[in-house]
Amino acid sequence: MTVSDREVLLGLESFGDAVYFVDRAAFVANVERFRAAFQRAYARANLGYSVKTNYLPYFCRQAHALGCYSEVVSEMEYALVRALGVPGDRIIVNGPYKSAAFLRRALDEGAIVNLDAAYEIAALEELAADGDRSKRPWRLGLRCNVEIGGARVSRFGFDAEGGNLRASAERLRRLPGAELVALHSHVCTRARSVAEYEELADKLIALADDLFGDRGPEMINLGGGFFSEMPEGMRATFGAEIPTFDEYGSALGAKMAKRYGAGGPELVLEPGLAILATAMHFACEVIDIKKLGDRTFVSTSGSIYNIKPTKSRRKLPMRVIHRERAPVVECRGADLAGYTCMEDDILHEGFDGPIAVGDVIVFDNVGAYTVVLKPPFIKTCPPVVGYDEASGAFFVVKREEADSDVFATFAMDGGVLR
Ligand SMILES: Cc1ncc(COP(=O)(O)O)c(C=O)c1O
Structure with a gap:
């Protein structure tokens, strides 16, 4: 799925020389297809929407409306989804840093909090001793390493193999007014293969048997890390099999069904990239084309920070919309370069084909880890917009950042002591 040429050109005319476009149809289809793939094999499966992957309220609200949990990893994300009206009991809290005040707020509001380290248990023991707390039982989970x-692929969680997990579970069970209800794990390997997830599921089910006995916990959460869907050209660049949602879902759902039958623990998955990558597109304009020695650089009004802030060299699906505003240059192996002063600000290496100043370049698969990771480096963040077919009008999902948004946290007198 992509955004139409017409929408892109209209969007650039209305909003400036670099614009993100949301793709609601792709997002909803991804959520529903990913979840259905698991539910076909195990009905009690659901998703936790990975808020950090893209915390635009546009997506957070839709994920909640689609029945997903909101999965947050910080107090800021928690505050955001609460402000968006997500009730505490639809929130899963993960992450390695939780202050005592955050633990208390989230637990008192009914969230499931997956603990990552022993310092959190110590904080809870202190908090539990305080009489002034809500009547609802605290709902806790343990992240299993x-x-x-x-x-070992992760720095997170409690050591499941060395006995640390079991001792922590016992400590939590002695905590007044608290229930241990979930086991969680998130691993992100290079291969993201079905076999690795099957191994993860086997290990969590075995740990659940050990810690919870026959009925298991209320929730087994296998985290995210799944591949998104992508066009054939991009698949080929991974040099390995890219599993489909159906392959992940049928294999992991089958593990749960085999162990628990139909009515076992809720199986939760936290796909970020898998459901968000194709849910946004980015368009920018060609501002100049220059030859330096044997290299051709196509300079643009976008940056690698807009589409791959981690500076990955992977080529995203892209296309050029010709506007016929200037003479066409036939390129071989050109670099599509960004507006920053960094040599490695290359949005796409090795472009072949005709292109001209004024043309538009559209990148797909930019919905995950982009707007949330883009630094205020050199230039502000472009607007994020959507197009409403019914009214034929755009709506703003995130307005263009103003310079003053970046300056707002600065002491403009330099913080100089007088
Ligand atoms: C706990 C947890 N869940 C889910 C995700 C989403 O991961 P991905 O975007 O790879 O699916 C992450 C990413 O780091 C994570 O740490």
Whole structure:
């Protein structure tokens, strides 16, 4: 799925020389297809919307409306989804840094809090001793650190193999007014293969047997890390099999069904990239084309920070919309370069084909880890807009950042002591 040429050109005319476009149809289809793939094999499956992957309220609200949990990893994300009207009991709190005040707020409001380290248990023991707390039982989970493929792949959670997890579970069970209800794990390996997720599921089910006995916990949460869907050209660049949503879902759902039958723990998945990558597109304009020695640089009004802030060299699906405003240059192996002063600000290496100043370049698969990671480096963040077919009008999802938004946190007198 992509955004039409007409929408892109209209959007640039209305909003400036670089614009993100949301793709509601792609987002909803991804959520529903991903979840259905698991539910076909195990009906009690649901998603936690990975808020950090893209915390635009546009997506957070829709994920909540679609029945997903909101999965947050910080107090800021928690505050955001609460402000958007998500009730505490539809929130899953993960992450390695939780202040005592945050733990208390989230637990008193009914969120499931997956603990990552022993300092959190110590904080809870202190908080539990305080009489002034809500009547609702605290709902806790433990993040399990397990080896996958013979290697430890994560710095997060409690050591499941060394006995640390079991001791922590026992400590939590002694905590007054608290229930241990969930086991969680999130691993992100290079291969993201079905076999690795099967190993993860086996390990979590075995841990659940050990810690919870026959009925299991209320929730088994296998985290995210799944591949998104992508066009054939992009698949080929991974040099390995890219599993489909159906392959992930049928394999992991089958593990749960085999162990628990139909009515076991809720199986939660936290796909970020998998459901968001194709839900946004980015368009920018060609501002100049220059040849330096044997290299051709196509300078643009976008940046690698807009589409791949981690500076990955992976080529995103892209296309050029010709506007016929200037003479066409036939390129071979050109670099599509960004507006910053960094040499490595290259949005796309090795472009072949005709292109001209004024043409528009559209990048797909930019919905995950882009607007949330884009630094205020050199230039502000472009607007994010959507197009409403019914009214034929655009709506603003995130307005263009103003310079003053960036300056707002500065002491403009330099913070100089007088
Ligand atoms: C706990 C947790 N859940 C879900 C995700 C989403 O991961 P991905 O975007 O790879 O699916 C992450 C990402 O780091 C995570 O840490």
